Amino acid sequence: MNLLSGYRFFSKNRDYFLTHSAGSLPKRFKYCLGMFEDSEFESDVMVVFHNVETMIAEAQESVCILTNQILASTLPHLIQAMDRDVTVKLIMPKKYLPT
Numbered sequence: 001m002n003l004l005s006g007y008r009f010f011s012k013n014r015d016y017f018l019t020h021s022a023g024s025l026p027k028r029f030k031y032c033l034g035m036f037e038d039s040e041f042e043s044d045v046m047v048v049f050h051n052v053e054t055m056i057a058e059a060q061e062s063v064c065i066l067t068n069q070i071l072a073s074t075l076p077h078l079i080q081a082m083d084r085d086v087t088v089k090l091i092m093p094k095k096y097l098p099t
Helices: 004-012 045-058 072-083
Strands: 062-066 087-091
Touching: 045 072, 072 087
Parallel strands: 062 087
Antiparallel strands: none
8 A cells, every 4th residue: 555656656657757767766765756646747957947946045944955966056045045044965976076
């Protein structure tokens, strides 16, 4: 029963998953995909960037980011968030080299 929301997420986004695989995700992340069941897919990367910036700008308590690179346009928003005493956590590769 716990896996049903994950199946609904895959079903709702079947067109995306026909061309993208979740196979390389660790099992612990695959089991959590169901929590995205009520999310909405956005294919326009510029809209996604804007949404990320807006979320950081509006954060009141914390910002947690798991990424393999830094979106430069978010840096001013992250600094402002820290100035507002928002807790900011970044999880990145140990050997990250900015371009």
